[in-house]
Amino acid sequence: xxxxxxxxGGALTIYSLIMMKTLAVLSxxxxxxxxxxxxxNCYKTCQGSASEWMxxxxxxxxxxxxVKVEVxxxxxxxxxxxxxxxxxxxxxxxxxxxxxxxxxxxxxxTGFSLNIQKELDSGWTINAxxxxxxxxxxxxxxxxxGC
Numbered sequence: 001x002x003x004x005x006x007x008x009g010g011a012l013t014i015y016s017l018i019m020m021k022t023l024a025v026l027s028x029x030x031x032x033x034x035x036x037x038x039x040x041n042c043y044k045t046c047q048g049s050a051s052e053w054m055x056x057x058x059x060x061x062x063x064x065x066x067v068k069v070e071v072x073x074x075x076x077x078x079x080x081x082x083x084x085x086x087x088x089x090x091x092x093x094x095x096x097x098x099x100x101x102x103x104x105x106x107x108x109x110t111g112f113s114l115n116i117q118k119e120l121d122s123g124w125t126i127n128a129x130x131x132x133x134x135x136x137x138x139x140x141x142x143x144x145x146g147c
Contacts, residue, residue, distance in 0.1 A: 042147035046076035051137035082144030
């Protein structure tokens with residue numbers, strides 16, 4: 001009976017190795033299919049801040065209600081538009097704003113702009129001077145490929 005176990009045990013070991021190799025190759029192909037943007041050694045992250053405020057794309061005719069910043073990503077070296085995460089930091093009036101996560105415009109491999117809206121029922125609205133005086137800044141992180 002020990003001869004039979006040895007005979008089948010060797011066959012099972014070879015079969016197991018073949019299955020493991022097959023699974024490894026399929027896993028590699030599966031991973032490669034989802035990494036179509038570029039090889040993993042080309043993935044990079046770049047971060048910074050922006051605080052040069054200007055009138056936003058949809059501000060009122062008086063320049064009130066929306067401000068924006070433009071971010072230059074050329075130093076990051078992306079080869080395609082990256083994924084951007086942004087947040088608004090400031091000393092005052094930076095809560096209850098709209099746009100820090102959704103106001104992204106004109107995203108390319110070399111930059112983007114971000115609009116921030118702030119209008120309160122009390123009549124207080126944001127403009128470029130107020131954003132600067134309240135020390136607003138957009139903190140951003142960009143992740144993507146750059147080969």
